[in-house]
Amino acid sequence: MKKQVEDKKAALLQAALNLFTEKGFHGTSTAQISKEAGVATGTLFNYFPTKEDLINGLYFDVKGKLSRSMSKDVDFQSTFKDKFRKMWYNLIEWGLNNQEDFRFVDQFCSSPYITNYTREVVMEEYVFYHDLVMEGITNGEFGDYPEGMIISMFYQSSRTIVDFILYSEPLDKNKAIEDGFEIIWKGLTKR
Structure with missing residues (x-):
């Protein structure tokens, strides 16, 4: 049953x-x-x-899958940059392999259905990522940027790379992912 x-x-x-x-x-x-x-x-x-409950339920389901994908095979004992890079690769691969889910997250985040409660519940799934961002801030890896800005730049940049890979002429996918990572890394860090 x-x-x-x-x-x-x-x-x-x-x-x-x-x-x-x-x-x-x-x-x-x-x-x-x-x-x-x-x-x-x-x-x-x-x-x-209600329909709103369904929309939120779907959002929680999709974001849970994304969370599990982002943290998959991350060696939390490795260097900060290696952890950040692995999450980047995981996020891009998830977006490429789950295009409908990826579009839905974007659609939902731009809708009136997202509430502070929804954000709070979903963020519970991403403690590992917030901890990593806070590690980068605390250890001086990142420039003097707010945590929320770093998180948004990371995610929004991943959307750009997913779209670039999907809609560009044939290209080397791994090179595009790595180039995207280097752009975000150089933009967020003090180096």
Whole structure:
């Protein structure tokens, strides 16, 4: 029974992701999401009482996946630059391999659905990243920039590199990722 519940919820989240990135939040109805997921509309409301709850639930799900991907295989005993670079590579690879999810995060962050509560809940998933940024600030690796600015520059720059790789002429993907890292590294650090 639990598997069936998880399958329905996953189907609803996937259908919502597909439709929101294609038609937008306002252009997508809960009936369309239910139909795409192959469940009754009433079933959707069993999992997500409102459309806003569904949108936020999807955001939490996607950001959780991104968080796990960013920290994957990071050697937290290595140098600060190596940890920062590994998270960069992980973020870019995740964006390239999960383009719909990546677009959804951007779409959500520019929407009226994001609230301070949403931000706070999601940031709990990224303690490792905040700790790394604070390590860079405390150890003098970064220039005299606010933590939030560093985090935003890192993420927004990753979006630029993902788009560059996806929409440019054939190129050396790893070189583009490394060049992007060097640009962000030189821009944020004191070196």
